[in-house]
Amino acid sequence: MGTGRLYATVAAGGFRRYATYRAATAAGVFTNTVFGLILVYTYTALWDERPHLGGYDLAQAVTYVWIGQSLFKTLASGGGGVEGELMERIRTGDIAVDLFRPADLQLWWLAADLGRAAFELLGRGVLPFVFGALVFDLALPTDVSTWAAFLVAVLLGMLVSFGIRYLVALTAFWLMDGTGVTQMAMLTGWFCSGMVLPLNVFPGALGEVVRALPWSSLLQAPADLLLGHADPLPTYAFQAGWAVALLAAGRLVQSVAARRVVVQGG
Amino acid sequence: MAETGRVAGRDWAVEKDLGARSSRVVDGLRAYRMITAMWIRSTMAYRASFLMTTFGNFVATALDFVAVLLMFSRVDELGGYTLPQIAFLYGLSSTAFGLADLAVGSMEKLGRRVRDGTLDTLMVRPAPVLAQMAADQFGLRRLGRVTQGVLVLGYALATVDIDWTWAKVLLMPVMLVSGAAIFCAVFVAGASFQFVAQDAAEVQNAFTYGGTTLLQYPPTLFATELVRGVTFVLPLAFVNWVPATYVLGMPLPLGLPGWAAFLPPLVAAACCALAGLAWRAGLRSYRSTGS
Numbered sequence: 001m002g003t004g005r006l007y008a009t010v011a012a013g014g015f016r017r018y019a020t021y022r023a024a025t026a027a028g029v030f031t032n033t034v035f036g037l038i039l040v041y042t043y044t045a046l047w048d049e050r051p052h053l054g055g056y057d058l059a060q061a062v063t064y065v066w067i068g069q070s071l072f073k074t075l076a077s078g079g080g081g082v083e084g085e086l087m088e089r090i091r092t093g094d095i096a097v098d099l100f101r102p103a104d105l106q107l108w109w110l111a112a113d114l115g116r117a118a119f120e121l122l123g124r125g126v127l128p129f130v131f132g133a134l135v136f137d138l139a140l141p142t143d144v145s146t147w148a149a150f151l152v153a154v155l156l157g158m159l160v161s162f163g164i165r166y167l168v169a170l171t172a173f174w175l176m177d178g179t180g181v182t183q184m185a186m187l188t189g190w191f192c193s194g195m196v197l198p199l200n201v202f203p204g205a206l207g208e209v210v211r212a213l214p215w216s217s218l219l220q221a222p223a224d225l226l227l228g229h230a231d232p233l234p235t236y237a238f239q240a241g242w243a244v245a246l247l248a249a250g251r252l253v254q255s256v257a258a259r260r261v262v263v264q265g266g
Numbered sequence: 267m268a269e270t271g272r273v274a275g276r277d278w279a280v281e282k283d284l285g286a287r288s289s290r291v292v293d294g295l296r297a298y299r300m301i302t303a304m305w306i307r308s309t310m311a312y313r314a315s316f317l318m319t320t321f322g323n324f325v326a327t328a329l330d331f332v333a334v335l336l337m338f339s340r341v342d343e344l345g346g347y348t349l350p351q352i353a354f355l356y357g358l359s360s361t362a363f364g365l366a367d368l369a370v371g372s373m374e375k376l377g378r379r380v381r382d383g384t385l386d387t388l389m390v391r392p393a394p395v396l397a398q399m400a401a402d403q404f405g406l407r408r409l410g411r412v413t414q415g416v417l418v419l420g421y422a423l424a425t426v427d428i429d430w431t432w433a434k435v436l437l438m439p440v441m442l443v444s445g446a447a448i449f450c451a452v453f454v455a456g457a458s459f460q461f462v463a464q465d466a467a468e469v470q471n472a473f474t475y476g477g478t479t480l481l482q483y484p485p486t487l488f489a490t491e492l493v494r495g496v497t498f499v500l501p502l503a504f505v506n507w508v509p510a511t512y513v514l515g516m517p518l519p520l521g522l523p524g525w526a527a528f529l530p531p532l533v534a535a536a537c538c539a540l541a542g543l544a545w546r547a548g549l550r551s552y553r554s555t556g557s
Binding site for chain 1: 268315319322326329330332333336337339340341342343344345437463465466467468469471472476479480483486487488489492
C-alpha cells in the first residue's frame with residue numbers, strides 16, 4: 001500500500017511538472033495542429049487517388065491524422081519523455097543516488113513518465129483532436145465502449161513506449177553520450193510508429209515487418225481500435241506482449257548496468 | 267580554412283578597434299565567420315561524433331522522402347504531379363531550408379538564452395548580437411540535411427521532363443538562394459518572437475519545419491485559403507511553389523502570371539528587411555533577468 005502511494009505521488013509530480021509550462025503547451029498544440037493540417041491535405045490527395053488504401057476510407061484516413069497528432073507527445077513516438085533526464089543522470093553520476101533510494105529505479109521512472117504522458121494526453125492531445133473534429137469530417141465511434149477500448153490501448157501504448165525509451169536511456173551506462181542513440185531511436189520511432197504514413201499503407205514485406213515491431217503498438221494499434229479496424233483482445237495481447245518483453249529486458253539491462261556503476265570520490 | 271583559422275585566432279580587443287571603423291554589416295559578417303570557424307574546429311575535435319550526427323541528420327530527412335516514395339508505391343500521381351515533379355519541389359524546398367538551417371538555425375535556441383540569462387554575455391561583446399546568435403553552436407552536421415536535399419534535387423533533374431530555357435536555367439540558383447534567404451528571415455523573425463514568448467519557442471517550428479514540409483508537396487493539394495496565406499501573408503510560396511511550377515511548366519498557384527516566378531529575390535529582400543526590423547524591436551524590448 002505504501003509503495004503504491006509512493007509511485008502515485010511520483011506520477012502526480014510528473015503530471016504537475018509538465019503542466020507548469022503553459023505557454024510551451026499552447027505552442028505545442030498550435031504546432032501539432034499545423035502539422036495535422038498539412039498531413040490532412042496530403043492524405044486527402046492520396047486517398048482521392050486510391051480510395052480504400054490500406055482498408056481505410058477517406059474519413060478514416062483523416063481521423064488517423066488527428067489521432068496521430070494528438071498522441072504524438074503522449075506516446076513520445078519520437079522520444080522526448082523522461083528518458084533525456086535519466087540519461088543525463090547516468091552521465092553525471094547522479095544515478096548512484098537514485099540506486100540507493102528505497103524505490104525501484106524502473107518503476108520510479110515509469111511512474112514519472114506515465115504522469116507526463118497523462119498530462120500530454122489532456123494538455124496537448126485534446127485540442128488538436130477537437131480542432132480536427134470541428135473542421136473536418138471524421139469517422140468517430142458513437143458508443144462509449146469503443147472509446148474506452150481506445151483509451152486502454154493508449155495506456156498499453158504508453159507502457160510499450162516507456163519500455164523502448166528506458167532501454168535507450170540505459171545505453172548511456174556504456175556510451176556516456178546518448179546523442180547518437182537518441183537520434184536513431186527518434187527516427188525509428190517516428191517512422192515505424194506510423195506517424196508519417198499509416199502502417200497498413202506500407203507495401204509488401206516492409207509492411208509485414210513494421211506491423212510486427214513494437215512501435216506499431218504506439219499509434220497504429222489504438223488508432224485501429226478507434227476506427228473499428230481491429231478487435232480489442234488481439235490488439236491488447238500484442239501490445240501487452242511487447243510491454244512485458246521490453247520492460248523485462250529493461251530490468252535485465254538495468255541489473256547488468258547497476259553492477260557497472262563506480263561511485264567516485266570519498 | 268587556414269585563412270579563417272588565422273582570423274579566428276585574433277584578439278577581441280583588436281576586433282573592437284576594427285569594428286568601430288567598419289560598417290555594422292561587415293562587422294557582423296566577420297564576427298559570424300570567426301565564431302563559425304571556432305565551432306567547426308571544436309566539432310572536428312570529435313570527428314566520429316560529427317560523422318555520426320551528420321549521417322543521422324541525413325537519414326532523418328531521407329526518411330521524409332521515403333514517405334513520399336511509399337506513397338508513390340501505391341499511386342502514380344498526387345495532385346496532378348508525378349514523382350519526379352514532386353521530387354523537384356521536395357529537393358528545392360529541402361535544400362533551401364537546409365541552407366537556412368545551417369546558416370542561422372541556432373537562432374531557435376534564443377528562448378533558452380533569454381531564460382537562463384546567458385544572452386547578456388552576448389550583449390557585452392563587441393559584435394552584433396544577431397551574428398553571434400546565428401553562429402552560436404554552429405552545427406556543421408546540418409550539412410546532412412543539405413546533402414539529402416541536393417541528392418533528391420539531382421534525382422529530380424535527372425528524371426523530370428522540363429523544356430529548358432535560359433531563363434529557367436538562371437532561375438535555378440536564384441531560387442535556391444532566395445529560398446534560403448526567405449527561410450533565414452523566418453528563423454530570425456521566429457527568434458525575435460521568442461523575446462516576447464520565451465517558452466513558446468515551439469510555435470516557430472510550425473513555420474520552419476512545417477513550412478518546408480508544406481512546400482515539399484504540390485500546391486494543388488491544399489485549400490486555396492492556405493495557399494493564399496503562404497503566398498501573400500507569409501510568402502513561403504516563393505521559395506519553390508511559384509518559381510518551380512513555372513520551371514516545370516505547370517500552372518502557377520492561384521493563377522499567378524508567369525512573371526511572378528521571377529519575384530523570389532525581391533520577396534526574399536523584403537522578408538529579410540522585415541525580419542531585421544522585428545529583430546531590432548525584439549532586442550530593444552529585451553530586459554535581462556535582473557538578478
